[in-house]
Amino acid sequence: MSDTPESQSAGRGSGGRKVEVLDDVIIRFAGDSGDGMQLTGTQFTNTSALQGNDLATFPDYPAEIRAPAGTLAGVSGFQVHFSSRDILTPGDSPTVLVAMNPAALKTNLGALRPGAMIIANTDKFKKRDLEKAEYASNPLEDGSLEGFQVVPVPISSLTRRAVEPFGLTPKQADRCKNFFALGMTYWLFHRDLEPTEKWVRGKFKEPFSSANLAALQAGWNYADTLEIFHSSYEVPPAKLPPGTYRNITGNHALALGFATAGKLAGRTLYLGAYPITPASDVLHHLARLKALDVITFQAEDEIAAMASTVGASYGGALAVTATSGPGLALKSEALGLALISELPLVVVDVQRGGPSTGLPTKTEQSDGVAVKFMTPVILLSDGYLANGAEPWRLPDLDALEPIEAHVPTDPEGFRPYDRDPETLARPWAVPGMAGFEHRIGGLEKEDGTGNVSYDPDNHERMTRLRAEKVQRVQRVIPPVEVHGDDDGPLLVTWGGTFGAVRAAVDKARRSGLRAAHVHLRWLNPFPANLGEVLRERTARGTPVVVAELNTGQLAAILRARYEVPLQTMNKIAGQPFRVSEVLARIQTLASTEEATR
Amino acid sequence: MIQQAHALTKKDFMSDQTVRWCPGCGDYAILSQVQTVMAESGIPKEQFAVVSGIGCSSRFPYYLSTYGYHTIHGRAPAVATGLKIANPDLNVWVITGDGDALSIGGNHLIHVLRRNVDMQILLFNNRIYGLTKGQYSPTSEAGKLTKSSPMGSIEHPFIPCATALGADATFVARTVDIFVKEQREVLRAAVAHKGAAFVEILQNCVIFNDGAWKDLTERKLRDEHVIFVEHGQPMIFGPKNGPKKGLRLDQCTTLEVVELSENPTLAEMVAKQILVHDETNAVLANMLARMQPPFPVAMGVLYRVEKSTYEREAHAQVARAKERPGAADLQAVLHGRETWTVE
Numbered sequence: 025m026s027d028t029p030e031s032q033s034a035g036r037g038s039g040g041r042k043v044e045v046l047d048d049v050i051i052r053f054a055g056d057s058g059d060g061m062q063l064t065g066t067q068f069t070n071t072s073a074l075q076g077n078d079l080a081t082f083p084d085y086p087a088e089i090r091a092p093a094g095t096l097a098g099v100s101g102f103q104v105h106f107s108s109r110d111i112l113t114p115g116d117s118p119t120v121l122v123a124m125n126p127a128a129l130k131t132n133l134g135a136l137r138p139g140a141m142i143i144a145n146t147d148k149f150k151k152r153d154l155e156k157a158e159y160a161s162n163p164l165e166d167g168s169l170e171g172f173q174v175v176p177v178p179i180s181s182l183t184r185r186a187v188e189p190f191g192l193t194p195k196q197a198d199r200c201k202n203f204f205a206l207g208m209t210y211w212l213f214h215r216d217l218e219p220t221e222k223w224v225r226g227k228f229k230e231p232f233s234s235a236n237l238a239a240l241q242a243g244w245n246y247a248d249t250l251e252i253f254h255s256s257y258e259v260p261p262a263k264l265p266p267g268t269y270r271n272i273t274g275n276h277a278l279a280l281g282f283a284t285a286g287k288l289a290g291r292t293l294y295l296g297a298y299p300i301t302p303a304s305d306v307l308h309h310l311a312r313l314k315a316l317d318v319i320t321f322q323a324e325d326e327i328a329a330m331a332s333t334v335g336a337s338y339g340g341a342l343a344v345t346a347t348s349g350p351g352l353a354l355k356s357e358a359l360g361l362a363l364i365s366e367l368p369l370v371v372v373d374v375q376r377g378g379p380s381t382g383l384p385t386k387t388e389q390s391d392g393v394a395v396k397f398m399t400p401v402i403l404l405s406d407g408y409l410a411n412g413a414e415p416w417r418l419p420d421l422d423a424l425e426p427i428e429a430h431v432p433t434d435p436e437g438f439r440p441y442d443r444d445p446e447t448l449a450r451p452w453a454v455p456g457m458a459g460f461e462h463r464i465g466g467l468e469k470e471d472g473t474g475n476v477s478y479d480p481d482n483h484e485r486m487t488r489l490r491a492e493k494v495q496r497v498q499r500v501i502p503p504v505e506v507h508g509d510d511d512g513p514l515l516v517t518w519g520g521t522f523g524a525v526r527a528a529v530d531k532a533r534r535s536g537l538r539a540a541h542v543h544l545r546w547l548n549p550f551p552a553n554l555g556e557v558l559r560e561r562t563a564r565g566t567p568v569v570v571a572e573l574n575t576g577q578l579a580a581i582l583r584a585r586y587e588v589p590l591q592t593m594n595k596i597a598g599q600p601f602r603v604s605e606v607l608a609r610i611q612t613l614a615s616t617e618e619a620t621r
Numbered sequence: 622m623i624q625q626a627h628a629l630t631k632k633d634f635m636s637d638q639t640v641r642w643c644p645g646c647g648d649y650a651i652l653s654q655v656q657t658v659m660a661e662s663g664i665p666k667e668q669f670a671v672v673s674g675i676g677c678s679s680r681f682p683y684y685l686s687t688y689g690y691h692t693i694h695g696r697a698p699a700v701a702t703g704l705k706i707a708n709p710d711l712n713v714w715v716i717t718g719d720g721d722a723l724s725i726g727g728n729h730l731i732h733v734l735r736r737n738v739d740m741q742i743l744l745f746n747n748r749i750y751g752l753t754k755g756q757y758s759p760t761s762e763a764g765k766l767t768k769s770s771p772m773g774s775i776e777h778p779f780i781p782c783a784t785a786l787g788a789d790a791t792f793v794a795r796t797v798d799i800f801v802k803e804q805r806e807v808l809r810a811a812v813a814h815k816g817a818a819f820v821e822i823l824q825n826c827v828i829f830n831d832g833a834w835k836d837l838t839e840r841k842l843r844d845e846h847v848i849f850v851e852h853g854q855p856m857i858f859g860p861k862n863g864p865k866k867g868l869r870l871d872q873c874t875t876l877e878v879v880e881l882s883e884n885p886t887l888a889e890m891v892a893k894q895i896l897v898h899d900e901t902n903a904v905l906a907n908m909l910a911r912m913q914p915p916f917p918v919a920m921g922v923l924y925r926v927e928k929s930t931y932e933r934e935a936h937a938q939v940a941r942a943k944e945r946p947g948a949a950d951l952q953a954v955l956h957g958r959e960t961w962t963v964e
């Protein structure tokens with residue numbers, strides 16, 4: 025069931041059946057929005073993390089919260105990629121699909137790997153269910169799933185029987201079925217039941233706690249007793265760098281990063297936000313961290329969220345706002361105010377498109393730059409990072425640099441726009457500091473004094489100063505690192521495409537091709553050595569490909585900035601790059617290069 | 622709040638910037654009163670932060686020697702909210718106008734009032750867009766002829782105090798730019814109020830809407846057209862020397878004006894059922910706010926109640942959250958509930 029060469033037979037296991045060792049598995053739980061698939065996937069993820077696998081997840085739920093039950097629009101899925109190796113993406117094609125109803129099967133079938141296992145809840149493949157999923161005949165019986173390993177299990181009725189002793193209504197009993205499914209997959213992949221049992225006990229009241237536990241155990245027993253699976257599979261722990269790890273989503277990591285930054289700066293961490301998917305979890309997580317001197321303000325709209333963040337920064341807090349696409353558009357007005365007022369703050373844009381992994385675990389760096397240079401910073405994340413979970417090695421808090429602000433101490437001769445000669449940052453004198461009273465605003469200011477000025481020369485000077493200040497951020501950001509070979513195609517990425525492209529480059533190199541990858545973490549300014557890296561390669565005629573999930577915005581900027589010939593690889597389907605399609609591009613480039621040599 | 626060591630004077634609150642409003646603009650009188658009230662409050666200068674939006678009135682912060690932030694159109698309440706949360710010890714003022722507060726910033730205004738963030742919000746109402754040179758505003762009267770309404774405005778105006786009451790403001794007052802003494806009283810009360818204090822100041826724009834309030838401000842008309850209300854006092858008005866009038870409720874629980882003698886006694890007022898102002902009565906405040914000619918326009922503190930303030934509650938939650946064992950331990954929070962170690 026795995027195409028990885030590392031898979032091997034490893035004797036007999038529970039139930040007397042064969043145990044195979046796998047390197048890499050992608051499992052997808054899919055069902056109706058009400059079937060608890062997100063919970064199931066999260067439990068599988070956490071348990072796998074505790075067993076030491078490297079992993080990446082991809083939760084995928086309908087935009088409509090209450091799409092009609094059983095329909096294609098109502099399918100909710102959660103994909104977990106877990107491995108004994110370092111992995112970079114939630115995976116292209118699942119090897120196992122748990123389908124709680126026909127709609128779940130239909131919407132996910134196309135993505136499955138040939139030969140994949142499909143565990144189907146046969147109780148939900150009745151005539152009505154098939155109609156809702158627009159199936160003319162039952163796919164479990166009509167031979168259309170030939171080539172897959174179909175495991176039909178009456179999950180609903182088995183669950184109902186398992187929870188009988190607890191006196192639940194039929195509806196309540198049915199809601200335990202995701203734990204039955206989870207129990208089966210735990211048997212299949214040698215997962216430990218304990219962490220989930222512990223979680224269930226803490227999460228549910230009686231009788232639901234006992235009922236869910238019974239369903240979980242029943243699922244495990246069912247798989248163990250009946251010969252529905254030919255083998256079970258072990259995925260050994262990954263060889264991750266030493267350290268203490270936890271499992272974490274991108275949004276949660278952002279929240280912890282900001283709270284840490286607040287501590288490093290010795291200031292209140294302020295978040296002004298307006299609810300918007302997929303950024304709201306940043307607000308939810310920070311709202312629970314008040315004990316770390318975090319204050320969250322749920323504003324009346326995106327504009328107020330941004331404006332209040334500017335106000336909080338003006339008041340001396342470490343100020344942050346978090347939003348997504350349309351929210352960022354609404355924030356641009358007050359962001360402009362922050363820019364001309366030269367106040368430090370961070371705007372998180374959790375982009376809705378744009379995919380994959382590479383956790384923003386160094387969030388506090390953005391605060392550091394904001395404060396050091398007295399400038400707003402935009403931090404880009406995306407929906408996949410935001411909701412996807414990965415193991416995260418906990419940082420050593422003592423090794424983190426404090427975030428130091430340029431706070432003036434001598435009121436004598438103080439001027440609000442006198443700049444630090446190194447960073448060009450202006451001083452951060454906040455209301456309440458005696459002797460530093462001053463007025464600022466959105467109008468152009470006289471260099472130094474900050475008084476309103478309509479002088480044309482002054483305006484030009486101030487505009488250049490503000491731009492130069494941002495350029496000087498280059499001095500503190502790391503140079504780009506070229507991952508891979510000196511020759512062969514170089515792929516350039518930014519944001520969430522990191523995982524797929526890095527995985528494809530590595531795969532290409534393992535197959536004997538030469539390739540390299542540069543991932544940009546800073547987009548304005550670019551790292552100081554980027555121009556040199558691009559020019560050096562293009563001058564030699566080595567192809568440089570900018571891969572991005574849009575029509576080529578980064579490529580356009582790079583061409584304009586560095587005047588180098590670049591190729592592009594674009595995808596605008598609202599879907600991540602697949603490792604396979606990036607690999608195909610590398611192979612094509614390698615063969616043309618070979619031919620022209 | 623920290624008290625100032627040596628007494629400050631109005632002069633201490635003047636900035637070095639030349640005031641650039643049109644000569645005769647009502648804003649001058651308001652600036653003078655604000656400086657006076659700030660000086661006499663005993664609050665140190667550095668504790669004042671004055672935030673404004675866009676419009677003629679919004680140049681205000683440049684003319685005060687306190688901290689000041691001239692922000693963007695309509696957003697001052699939101700900026701001020703973030704500021705007050707970041708530093709609850711500050712004495713925050715928002716200076717805004719009828720266009721700034723009620724048009725582009727309407728949403729921010731109602732929410733800052735509802736949340737009761739502790740600050741003074743002064744709305745200079747000149748019933749016109751001045752900075753953009755004379756379009757009708759959300760408080761312009763129906764039929765108003767302006768550059769953008771050459772056939773007359775077809776909109777129904779806001780009554781700012783009624784809007785504020787509708788937004789559940791905890792302090793609502795009205796005054797006039799040139800009513801020096803009364804304005805000062807209202808501003809003092811606003812500073813003393815813990816919560817969002819909304820003050821509508823009727824202001825004359827000599828250039829684009831001169832005489833907008835002359836029915837209320839002209840000496841001869843003032844006595845008939847204005848009533849100053851005070852908590853616990855009977856609501857009467859009229860010329861100093863001459864018969865007075867009072868307010869009472871008719872059967873349909875709407876207000877009506879009743880004739881009184883020149884020096885009405887308590888007995889006379891009781892007999893004629895003259896109302897006594899109760900600033901904690903929201904229904905009464907709403908009726909007072911909505912009085913328009915031929916009724917007298919109500920001035921003074923129309924409504925005032927105590928409610929918890931947003932910034933205090935926010936900081937109280939931080940303090941409460943810290944009481945939970947381990948909650949304030951960053952290392953523990955980073956670790957979460959489940960970790961594993963790779964050797």
Ligand code: SF4
Binds near residue numbers: 641642648751825
């Ligand atoms: S235009 Fe009107 S409101 Fe503006 S400064 Fe002149 S008089 Fe005052």
